[in-house]
Amino acid sequence: MSASNPQTVLEVSGLKTHFHTQDGTVHAVNGVSFDLHQGELLAVVGESGSGKSVTMMSLLRLIPMPPGEIVGGTAEFADEDLLQLPPEELRKVRGGQIGFIFQDPMTSLNPVLTIGRQITEPLLLHTDLDKNGAKERATELLDMVGIPDAKARLKAYPHELSGGMRQRVMIAIALACSPEIIIADEPTTALDVTIQAQIVGIVKDLRERLDTAVIWITHDLGVVAGLADRVLVMYGGRIVEEAPVRDLYATPLHPYTQGLLASLPRLDQKGQELVSIPGQPPSMYAEPSACSFAPRCPHAFDRCFSEVPDLVEVRPGHRSACFWDVENERPRA
Amino acid sequence: MTDLTETPASRTDTEVIVSVRNLKKHFPIMGGLFRRQVSAVRAVDGVSFDIHRGETLGLVGESGCGKSTTGRVLLQLDDATSGSVFFEDQDLTTLSTGAMRRVRPRAQMIFQDPHASLNPRMTVASIIGEPLREHTKMGPVERRDRIDELLSIVGLDPSHANRYPHEFSGGQRQRIGIARAIALNPDFIVCDEPIAALDVSIQAQVVNLLEELQESLGLTYLFISHDLSMVRHIADRVAVMYLGHIVELTDVESLYDNPKHPYTEALLSAVPVPDPRAEDIRKRVILEGDLPSPSNPPPGCVFNTRCPIAEQRCSSEVPEWREIRPAHWVACHFAE
Ligand SMILES: Nc1ncnc2c1ncn2[C@@H]1O[C@H](COP(=O)(O)OP(=O)(O)OP(=O)(O)O)[C@@H](O)[C@H]1O
Ligand SMILES: Nc1ncnc2c1ncn2[C@@H]1O[C@H](COP(=O)(O)OP(=O)(O)OP(=O)(O)O)[C@@H](O)[C@H]1O
Ligand code: SF4
Ligand SMILES: [Mg+2]
Ligand SMILES: [Mg+2]
Numbered sequence: 001m002s003a004s005n006p007q008t009v010l011e012v013s014g015l016k017t018h019f020h021t022q023d024g025t026v027h028a029v030n031g032v033s034f035d036l037h038q039g040e041l042l043a044v045v046g047e048s049g050s051g052k053s054v055t056m057m058s059l060l061r062l063i064p065m066p067p068g069e070i071v072g073g074t075a076e077f078a079d080e081d082l083l084q085l086p087p088e089e090l091r092k093v094r095g096g097q098i099g100f101i102f103q104d105p106m107t108s109l110n111p112v113l114t115i116g117r118q119i120t121e122p123l124l125l126h127t128d129l130d131k132n133g134a135k136e137r138a139t140e141l142l143d144m145v146g147i148p149d150a151k152a153r154l155k156a157y158p159h160e161l162s163g164g165m166r167q168r169v170m171i172a173i174a175l176a177c178s179p180e181i182i183i184a185d186e187p188t189t190a191l192d193v194t195i196q197a198q199i200v201g202i203v204k205d206l207r208e209r210l211d212t213a214v215i216w217i218t219h220d221l222g223v224v225a226g227l228a229d230r231v232l233v234m235y236g237g238r239i240v241e242e243a244p245v246r247d248l249y250a251t252p253l254h255p256y257t258q259g260l261l262a263s264l265p266r267l268d269q270k271g272q273e274l275v276s277i278p279g280q281p282p283s284m285y286a287e288p289s290a291c292s293f294a295p296r297c298p299h300a301f302d303r304c305f306s307e308v309p310d311l312v313e314v315r316p317g318h319r320s321a322c323f324w325d326v327e328n329e330r331p332r333a
Numbered sequence: 334m335t336d337l338t339e340t341p342a343s344r345t346d347t348e349v350i351v352s353v354r355n356l357k358k359h360f361p362i363m364g365g366l367f368r369r370q371v372s373a374v375r376a377v378d379g380v381s382f383d384i385h386r387g388e389t390l391g392l393v394g395e396s397g398c399g400k401s402t403t404g405r406v407l408l409q410l411d412d413a414t415s416g417s418v419f420f421e422d423q424d425l426t427t428l429s430t431g432a433m434r435r436v437r438p439r440a441q442m443i444f445q446d447p448h449a450s451l452n453p454r455m456t457v458a459s460i461i462g463e464p465l466r467e468h469t470k471m472g473p474v475e476r477r478d479r480i481d482e483l484l485s486i487v488g489l490d491p492s493h494a495n496r497y498p499h500e501f502s503g504g505q506r507q508r509i510g511i512a513r514a515i516a517l518n519p520d521f522i523v524c525d526e527p528i529a530a531l532d533v534s535i536q537a538q539v540v541n542l543l544e545e546l547q548e549s550l551g552l553t554y555l556f557i558s559h560d561l562s563m564v565r566h567i568a569d570r571v572a573v574m575y576l577g578h579i580v581e582l583t584d585v586e587s588l589y590d591n592p593k594h595p596y597t598e599a600l601l602s603a604v605p606v607p608d609p610r611a612e613d614i615r616k617r618v619i620l621e622g623d624l625p626s627p628s629n630p631p632p633g634c635v636f637n638t639r640c641p642i643a644e645q646r647c648s649s650e651v652p653e654w655r656e657i658r659p660a661h662w663v664a665c666h667f668a669e
Binding site (some may be wrong): 012047048162164165192194195196197198200201208219220221222225226231240245246249256260261263264265266267268273274275276277278280281 | 335395502504532533534535536537538540541559561562563565566589599600601602603604605606607608609610611612616617619620623624628
């Protein structure tokens with residue numbers, strides 16, 4: 001699918017991000033390409049350090065530079081490359097056409113400003129609304145994300161709200177300017193399951209009503225199953241598998257995804273033995289020159305240790321970056 | 334010994350190793366001009382349960398409900414406000430420091446955060462050797478052998494004994510914590526969220542290790558976790574906590590397949606299942622509102638402010654902790 005296709009709202013290609021640290025260069029993102037379609041919910045999963053956050057933050061240049069550096073790639077949004085936009089233009093996109101929800105609302109909400117001030121700010125910046133109009137809209141937004149007594153809450157400070165309510169405020173802020181894309185970085189990880197279920201419900205509902213495309217970063221494969229349309233699986237700074245949600249769970253193609261799914265206990269099934277993936281996640285200091293999963297992979301053979309596998313389409317819409325053909329149990333042609 | 338006629342274990346013939354009765358732990362909140370106690374966080378507010386020898390009792394519930402505090406008071410790392418904790422036939426809450434010191438080797442703890450619980454300036458050998466130095470008469474050579482043995486038991490390379498914690502990954506650090514906890518051949522271990530800080534692909538490694546050790550060393554676990562899927566996998570029985578109270582306690586199958594407390598039901602229904610087909614057909618009980626403050630718990634049943642089936646009496650009458658079927662305990666007026 002190309003950017004000219006009306007369905008694609010974002011097209012990322014060959015994204016590479018490094019961090020130059022005292023211990024060496026961290027190869028955080030090593031050539032990531034994906035499309036985002038209008039109105040879809042795209043989940044990004046993978047273990048800690050696999051590059052999920054850095055990938056998405058690079059798109060809006062939210063990583064600290066230095067030590068960070070976007071080494072290559074393009075990110076086409078509304079006929080422009082986000083990675084080349086001048087700073088003023090980029091500011092308009094951030095919080096305007098693309099909303100970002102961070103994992104920990106306490107670090108991204110300003111503790112000394114009222115909730116109302118923080119929601120109206122982007123509205124005044126990015127829309128034609130005047131002060132009163134912005135206030136009205138802010139009340140509407142809080143109401144929409146299920147905060148009771150919204151009007152009174154505008155005067156509250158972040159510490160006066162519970163964790164779940166703060167996360168809802170973050171969603172309201174991200175939604176403020178009716179963005180085309182919302183990027184949510186582990187928005188429910190710090191929350192209890194009963195509150196997580198509330199938030200997931202709100203996002204599902206909003207997406208249906210507003211047709212916003214959502215990128216949802218998480219490590220929780222349970223949340224993904226109930227929420228996503230498509231899934232990207234990251235490992236070692238690369239996408240190793242991409243699939244419609246049902247295909248991913250029914251027939252995972254990459255050995256890492258297979259291992260991950262097998263290692264999960266299930267609430268609705270008892271007592272199977274957990275199959276663990278042996279070994280440790282890869283070091284990110286070296287430029288990958290092999291499959292990063294090879295040292296832990298039950299199928300690895302010579303080629304896996306000397307070449308980086310490309311992400312190739314195995315079935316319609318289902319891609320995997322692996323030299324092993326899991327279905328026929330032989331090396332891929 | 335406790336009066337067994339009123340304990341959860343009364344109808345089973347399993348030996349009870351830990352028996353908790355009406356345990357409370359309140360943390361004072363100081364305030365005012367003279368910094369006097371103005372109120373208290375009722376972290377644990379009257380819990381009673383038994384742990385059987387050789388079993389894994391899961392303790393689940395949402396953040397702040399009092400799980401860690403229960404575990405810490407059980408091991409006397411915090412003093413109880415009231416109530417008793419029997420370990421075999423001794424009430425630990427009444428023991429002198431010296432007597433408690435003799436019990437300590439037999440009851441150990443594994444902590445949630447493998448980064449914070451290991452001293453970064455000590456080598457792995459000295460971390461694991463510490464309880465051996467403190468509680469045994471082993472000489473240096475014997476101790477060294479035991480450390481090597483412990484490292485191999487938990488799947489670490491004994492030649493790494495002189496390394497420091499930061500040279501290990503999260504999963505490996507948790508193994509170091511496990512080696513330290515089993516060093517003195519304990520009978521009972523409180524595992525406080527032992528896998529919460531680990532990557533999904535590493536969690537299974539550590540859980541499998543805990544299960545193997547339980548089998549080979551005959552350990553009894555209190556497994557504290559908010560991961561209800563993992564608890565279903567590892568536990569024999571499960572206790573569900575809400576706001577300082579245990580609201581339901583029974584065997585794994587009954588709890589997950591046939592929960593009787595409305596909170597247990599809501600909690601289970603909120604847990605996502607990693608299977609899109611199952612997710613599509615699941616029914617959810619979405620709880621309204623947030624957790625009340627433990628310093629000002631609601632009167633009557635503590636769950637009444639969020640309970641979907643609450644009636645008038647729930648906000649005035651505290652539900653009795655009842656055994657509705659053999660070995661199935663619930664605190665709800667309407668459970669049957
Ligand atoms: N500011 C920074 N300086 C140096 N290295 C960094 C910085 N930010 C991220 N990294 C490194 O980049 C890599 C990718 O990190 P990233 O935060 O994207 O992981 P993630 O997949 O989001 O993990 P998590 O699930 O833990 O959030 C990691 O190896 C991380 O240590
Ligand atoms: N030392 C302390 N002083 C004051 N309050 C405390 C102390 N330790 C715990 N609390 C309070 O007691 C309550 C229970 O805390 P506890 O740590 O036992 O919860 P938990 O169930 O283990 O939660 P989590 O899942 O977040 O670990 C909380 O409200 C907590 O803030
Ligand atoms: S490329 Fe090789 S090592 Fe990598 S996942 Fe596939 S089979 Fe395993
Ligand atoms: Mg991240
Ligand atoms: Mg705790």
